[in-house]
Each structure stands twice: as C-alpha cells, then as structure tokens.
Amino acid sequence: xxxxxxxxxxxxxxxxxxxRFEVVIACDGSASHAAQMRAAGEEALALIGEWHGRxxxxxxxxxxxxxxxxxxxxxxxxxxxxxxxxxxxxxxxxDSEGAxxxxxxxxxxxxxxxxxxxxxxxxQQGGRGLTLDPSARTVELRGGAEIDLGxxxxxxxxxxxxxxxxxxxxxxxxLHGGASTIVAIGGPPGEDxxxxxxxxxxxxxxxxxxxxxxSYSSARPGGVEHVMDPRSDQPTRACQxxxxxxxxxxxxxxxxxxxxxxxxxxxRMSERLTSAVRIDGAWALAGAARGRIERCTKETCP
Amino acid sequence: MTQDLDRRRFxxxxxxxxxxSAIVPSLASAKSWIxxxxxxxxxxxxxxxxxxxxxxxxxxxxAQVSAVCDSDERRLGSGLRRASGAEGFASLGxxxxxxxxxxxxxxxxxxxxxxxxxxxxxxxxxxVYCEAPLAHTVEDCLAINSAARSAKGVVAAGLQGRSNPVxxxxxxxxxxxxxxxxxxxxxxxxxxxxxxxxxRDASRYKELNWKLDPDVTTxxxxxxxxxxxxxxxxxxxxYPVRVSGHGxxxxxxxxxxxxxxxxxxxxxxxxxxxxxxxxxxxxxxGKHEVLFGTNAAIKLAWSHGWMFKEADAPTQGWEVxxxxxxxxNDEGITLIAGATKxxxxxxxxxxxxxxxxxxxxxxxxxxxxxxxxxxxxxPIGEAVRATAVGIAAHRATAQGTTxxxxxxxx
Numbered sequence: 001x002x003x004x005x006x007x008x009x010x011x012x013x014x015x016x017x018x019x020r021f022e023v024v025i026a027c028d029g030s031a032s033h034a035a036q037m038r039a040a041g042e043e044a045l046a047l048i049g050e051w052h053g054r055x056x057x058x059x060x061x062x063x064x065x066x067x068x069x070x071x072x073x074x075x076x077x078x079x080x081x082x083x084x085x086x087x088x089x090x091x092x093x094x095d096s097e098g099a100x101x102x103x104x105x106x107x108x109x110x111x112x113x114x115x116x117x118x119x120x121x122x123x124q125q126g127g128r129g130l131t132l133d134p135s136a137r138t139v140e141l142r143g144g145a146e147i148d149l150g151x152x153x154x155x156x157x158x159x160x161x162x163x164x165x166x167x168x169x170x171x172x173x174x175l176h177g178g179a180s181t182i183v184a185i186g187g188p189p190g191e192d193x194x195x196x197x198x199x200x201x202x203x204x205x206x207x208x209x210x211x212x213x214x215s216y217s218s219a220r221p222g223g224v225e226h227v228m229d230p231r232s233d234q235p236t237r238a239c240q241x242x243x244x245x246x247x248x249x250x251x252x253x254x255x256x257x258x259x260x261x262x263x264x265x266x267x268r269m270s271e272r273l274t275s276a277v278r279i280d281g282a283w284a285l286a287g288a289a290r291g292r293i294e295r296c297t298k299e300t301c302p
Numbered sequence: 303m304t305q306d307l308d309r310r311r312f313x314x315x316x317x318x319x320x321x322x323s324a325i326v327p328s329l330a331s332a333k334s335w336i337x338x339x340x341x342x343x344x345x346x347x348x349x350x351x352x353x354x355x356x357x358x359x360x361x362x363x364x365a366q367v368s369a370v371c372d373s374d375e376r377r378l379g380s381g382l383r384r385a386s387g388a389e390g391f392a393s394l395g396x397x398x399x400x401x402x403x404x405x406x407x408x409x410x411x412x413x414x415x416x417x418x419x420x421x422x423x424x425x426x427x428x429x430v431y432c433e434a435p436l437a438h439t440v441e442d443c444l445a446i447n448s449a450a451r452s453a454k455g456v457v458a459a460g461l462q463g464r465s466n467p468v469x470x471x472x473x474x475x476x477x478x479x480x481x482x483x484x485x486x487x488x489x490x491x492x493x494x495x496x497x498x499x500x501x502r503d504a505s506r507y508k509e510l511n512w513k514l515d516p517d518v519t520t521x522x523x524x525x526x527x528x529x530x531x532x533x534x535x536x537x538x539x540x541y542p543v544r545v546s547g548h549g550x551x552x553x554x555x556x557x558x559x560x561x562x563x564x565x566x567x568x569x570x571x572x573x574x575x576x577x578x579x580x581x582x583x584x585x586x587x588g589k590h591e592v593l594f595g596t597n598a599a600i601k602l603a604w605s606h607g608w609m610f611k612e613a614d615a616p617t618q619g620w621e622v623x624x625x626x627x628x629x630x631n632d633e634g635i636t637l638i639a640g641a642t643k644x645x646x647x648x649x650x651x652x653x654x655x656x657x658x659x660x661x662x663x664x665x666x667x668x669x670x671x672x673x674x675x676x677x678x679x680x681p682i683g684e685a686v687r688a689t690a691v692g693i694a695a696h697r698a699t700a701q702g703t704t705x706x707x708x709x710x711x712x
Contacts, residue, residue: 040500043499046495061656077386080382167500
C-alpha cells in the first residue's frame with residue numbers, strides 16, 4: 001500500500017487482482033480528519049486484498065481455487081458472501097443469454113490466459129457450468145468447468161470497499177481498480193459529481209459520476225483478445241469498447257463485459273444500470289445527468 | 303558425537319525421500335480426520351484476523367463454523383457473511399450458553415482480551431485455538447497456561463511458523479550440516495499502514511484502536527515480533543536472555559505515542575543475536591527471517607523459503623533436482639519439496655510458494671490434533687515464552703533501553 005500527497009486529499013494504492021487499486025478521499029484539511037480518512041482508505045484497500053485472496057483463480061490458496069480443485073462432482077460448501085456473488089453471476093448469465101459465464105476458467109487456461117497446462121477445453125455444449133444449492137449453500141462444477149471471476153471480481157471488491165468508506169463517514173471519494181471500474185462517493189469538494197474519463201486519447205469519453213460506479217471494457221491494442229465468449233468458447237470482441245454506469249460496480253463490471261462480447265444489448269438487463277453503451281469510434285460522449293453517458297443510454301444501446 | 307550421528311542420518315535420509323514426505327501430506331490434506339462429522343466451531347472476534355480465520359476454516363474439510371461472536375454489529379455482520387449458516391452472538395457467554403453443541407472455539411479478539419475469552423472457553427470444556435501474542439502481560443499468559451494445563455480439550459496458540467510446512471522443512475536443514483554452525487539471525491516486518499481502524503464513534507474508536515493504546519498494546523515488537531521471535535526459539539531451542547531496542551515515529555505523526563518504527567536486538571546466553579526491525583512506514587522486504595550459518599543462510603518468508611549456500615559448502619545430492627531463484631548476486635534454492643512438479647501443476651503460489659497461508663496450516667494442525675492426528679505444533683507453553691520475549695522487546699524499544707528477559711516457568 002502506498003500513498004501520495006495531494007493537498008486536501010488522501011490518496012492510497014495497493015496491488016490486487018493483477019492490477020492497481022487506488023482510493024482518493026477528500027478531507028477537510030485538518031490533520032485529525034486526514035488521519036481518519038487515511039484509516040478508512042486503508043481499511044477499504046485491506047478489504048480489497050481480502051477479496052483478492054478469496055476470489056483469485058491465480059492464487060492456489062483462494063476459496064475459488066479450492067472450489068476449482070475439489071468441486072468437480074461434489075458440492076463444496078461456501079460462505080454466504082461468495083454464494084451471493086455466484087448467484088448474481090448466474091442471473092447475469094441468464095440475462096446475457098450466455099455471453100457472461102464465470103465457469104470458463106478451464107477454457108481460459110486452455111487458451112493460455114491462466115497458468116497450468118493447456119489442453120482440450122470443456123465446451124458449453126458438454127454441459128459446462130455451476131450447480132448452486134441455495135439451501136445447502138454449496139457449489140458444484142459440471143462438465144469440466146472451473147470458476148474464473150475476472151469479469152466481476154474487481155467490481156465486487158470495489159462495492160465492498162465503498163461500504164467500508166461510507167461506514168467510516170467518508171462523504172467524498174473516488175476508488176478504482178485498474179481504471180476499468182471506478183466508483184464514486186459524492187462529488188469532489190465544491191462539485192456535484194466526479195468527472196471520469198473512460199480510456200485514453202484526446203477524444204476519450206467521460207462520465208459525471210456521483211454515488212455510482214462505471215465500468216469500461218476495451219480491446220487490447222494490437223494484441224490477442226483476453227475476453228472469452230462462452231457461447232463460442234473463443235476469445236472475442238464485438239466492438240471497440242463498452243461502458244456501463246450503475247448503482248453496483250459488481251454489475252457494471254459484468255455488464256461492460258457482456259456488451260463487449262455481444263456488441264448489442266440482450267432483451268433483459270439489470271434495472272440497477274442507468275447507462276450502458278457500446279463505443280465504436282464515436283468518442284464524443286459527455287456525461288449530463290447522474291451517471292448518464294449522454295445519448296447512449298440503456299434504451300438507445302444498439 | 304550424538305549430534306554428528308544425527309546429522310549424518312539426516313543427510314542420508316534427505317538423499318532419499320524425507321524432503322517429499324515432510325511436505326506433501328499437508329499440501330494434499332491427507333488427514334485422517336477428514337470425512338468424520340464436521341467439527342462445530344465458534345469464532346470469537348470478527349475483525350480482520352477473525353475474517354481471515356473464517357476464510358481458512360471454510361476451506362478446511364471437516365470444519366464447520368457454527369457461531370461467530372463480536373460485540374461490534376458491523377464486524378459481526380461481515381463475519382457472518384463469511385460463515386454460511388452460522389449463528390451470531392454479541393458476547394462469548396451468550397454464545398457458549400446458547401450453542402453448547404460447539405466443539406471448539408477460536409479466539410481472535412484484541413490481545414489484551416485473550417485471557418478472559420480463552421480461559422472461559424477452555425474452562426467450558428471446548429478445544430481452543432488462541433491467536434498470538436497470547437496476552438499483553440506475562441500474568442495473563444500464565445493464567446491462560448494454567449487453564450490450558452487442566453483443559454479437557456486441545457489448546458493451541460497461533461504461532462504459525464511451527465505448523466508451516468516450509469518452516470518445518472527448513473528447520474530440518476537448519477539442524478543438519480546444510481547450515482552448520484549458527485553465525486547470526488535477522489528478521490523484519492515492513493508494512494505501510496497507519497494501524498488505525500476507522501470509526502465515527504469516539505468510544506468505539508478507542509476500543510478498536512487498542513494497538514495504539516499504551517495501556518494495553520505490546521507494540522510492533524509484541525504484536526508482530528512475537529511470531530517471528532518464536533521461529534528462532536523453535537529452530538535453536540533457545541530463548542534470549544536480554545533485549546535492547548529503540549524506536550520512533552517516522553511517518554504517522556498523528557499524536558500517537560506508540561512507535562511506528564522499531565529496531566531491537568535479542569541476545570542469547572552464548573552471544574548469538576537476532577537483529578529485528580519493524581515499521582509501519584515502508585514495505586520493502588516485507589516479512590521474513592534469516593538464519594546465517596557457516597555453510598549456508600536460510601531465508602524464510604512464510605509462504606516461501608530459500609537456502610543460499612556458501613561456495614565452500616559441501617554439495618548434497620538432492621540439490622541437483624532443486625528449484626532455484628536468482629536474487630541479485632545470490633542464488634536461492636527453493637525450500638519446498640517437489641517444487642518443479644507442483645509448479646507444473648499450478649499448485650504453488652507464484653510458482654514456488656505454499657498454496658495456502660500459514661494460518662491455514664496452523665488451523666489444520668489444531669483440528670488434526672483434536673481428532674487425534676498428531677500433536678499441536680504450538681502448545682500454550684511455547685506461546686507464553688514467545689510472548690514474554692515480545693513483551694520485553696516492546697518495553698525495550700518503547701524505553702530505548704536494555705531489559706533482561708525474565709522467562710516464565712511454564
């Protein structure tokens with residue numbers, strides 16, 4: 001964890017989930033308030049570290065890795081927190097008509113996106129998936145599935161971190177994981193909302209964000225795509241980039257991936273999303289209303 | 303002569319299969335108690351350490367967290383989310399009277415409250431795992447020790463080095479000709495954090511921030527150092543007779559009186575010494591211990607371990623197959639058995655580290671001992687001694703002086 005010195009701001013950062021998480025918290029200028037805000041930021045980053053330790057498919061000691069080792073053919077008991085997250089993943093899988101699926105872990109490894117030996121990946125047609133038992137709070141892996149929460153874990157961790165900050169009395173903060181999912185609390189001092197730019201370049205779109213999260217999924221410049229389309233079992237991209245704004249960073253994280261994979265909206269999307277957009281070269285987007293990416297709302301998303 | 307014979311026997315065994323057998327059972331979780339009825343466990347304290355414990359217990363087959371206890375409503379809620387089906391309680395008394403079916407209790411409360419919680423849990427007949435340092439005073443340590451001596455259940459302390467498979471393996475090398483004669487020891491723990499827990503409520507703030515309260519804290523030397531000092535005690539079979547130290551506030555000048563940076567020296571009867579440094583102001587090097595010998599140095603970093611051989615040290619057969627890592631000018635032999643094979647299977651952290659945390663192995667060891675599968679790696683008596691050293695080191699660093707270590711009779 002490290003910190004930077006910006007007058008009136010406490011800035012902390014740490015590494016988790018293969019990227020850099022950063023928290024910027026406004027304080028009133030007094031040393032005591034700065035210390036209190038710093039403590040809140042540290043607690044938030046520590047919690048993100050805990051989520052990394054629990055959810056990472058790269059960490060052999062994580063709960064997810066334990067499920068991946070032991071969950072084939074036998075139900076593995078898990079805690080309410082992870083069970084709730086996996087239930088959310090299954091809902092998004094259904095809503096996205098299969099474009100989002102966290103059971104692609106073995107597929108990711110087969111394509112070289114995760115450590116371990118490559119091999120013939122289990123296909124969706126082979127019945128790959130998860131079986132969740134709500135009464136027993138267990139998860140079982142079917143058809144060679146392995147869990148990879150890479151498309152939702154950052155958002156989930158940021159949601160949890162936001163709760164820590166709010167509980168500590170933080171009224172103005174911005175936190176992000178690798179700049180691809182960003183969460184705002186209030187606005188910066190003297191302003192109504194945080195202005196968040198999505199992506200790089202002079203024409204990159206921006207969104208005005210207050211008490212919401214935004215996620216951004218974009219193509220790798222010149223490289224092999226790292227986002228898997230579970231319907232075709234192949235790495236894919238259907239558009240240059242996509243972005244979602246909503247109340248839950250966990251959902252915006254997942255839905256930005258859905259739009260990136262599909263390139264079009266499915267019939268049903270989460271009610272907690274206020275804006276979802278496919279971005280194809282048309283970078284001149286500006287935020288207007290709360291969390292709104294102008295002219296490209298859920299209703300107008302192709 | 304006996305020692306020489308032991309060394310030769312050890313080297314012969316290492317040439318065979320000792321290295322593999324020393325580590326593989328823990329990695330494979332091939333424990334006889336798995337498959338029996340789950341052990342019902344109550345976890346007391348749902349702060350950061352309590353949540354880590356809940357996370358590890360979830361991964362351990364044969365353990366079932368049935369109750370979580372914390373006086374703080376928010377912490378209790380976050381603890382319960384990590385323990386499916388568990389019942390929440392605000393006090394230990396309520397938990398023990400309502401859930402008389404509990405087999406075991408884990409104590410993860412602030413250090414200065416360990417005595418009250420641990421003694422009550424032990425006297426109620428439960429198996430108890432108590433976090434370390436054991437207490438904030440030697441008197442409290444001895445009270446827990448006294449309760450443990452007449453306990454019906456299995457009582458263990460959370461000094462995790464003793465159950466860590468890498469540390470166990472490395473200890474075998476340390477006690478052989480691989481390291482030979484001890485030259486010196488060094489350890490550090492570096493983090494960048496304020497040690498402050500946020501709270502809007504003033505009284506709750508004081509309660510949560512006990513580590514900065516001079517009346518109850520054991521400071522960096524006690525809270526962190528105790529765990530690392532115990533590694534040296536365990537390896538050498540000796541305890542320091544005096545400790546000198548100093549400290550200061552290098553970063554967190556927020557009105558605290560507890561040092562955020564310390565350095566101390568633990569001195570043993572024969573003149574051997576441990577140099578220890580800890581800080582809340584810098585992360586470089588993290589947490590590790592090093593034992594320097596005339597044939598090699600061993601560096602231990604909790605999930606990882608390495609041996610750095612002297613150029614004139616004799617070559618041993620097993621080295622040919624060992625995994626190696628380069629550290630600037632030094633080449634470290636990875637101290638994990640079967641590293642190459644496990645790495646190929648993706649079962650090692652960062653390619654060379656243990657797949658689970660030290661906490662996982664400590665809890666696994668305790669659960670195994672309850673089921674009659676071996677002894678507890680860290681009995682309370684050893685935790686009393688390590689904590690006594692930690693408390694003395696805290697006093698020495700806080701006062702900038704030298705203190706004789708009064709080793710309690712346990």
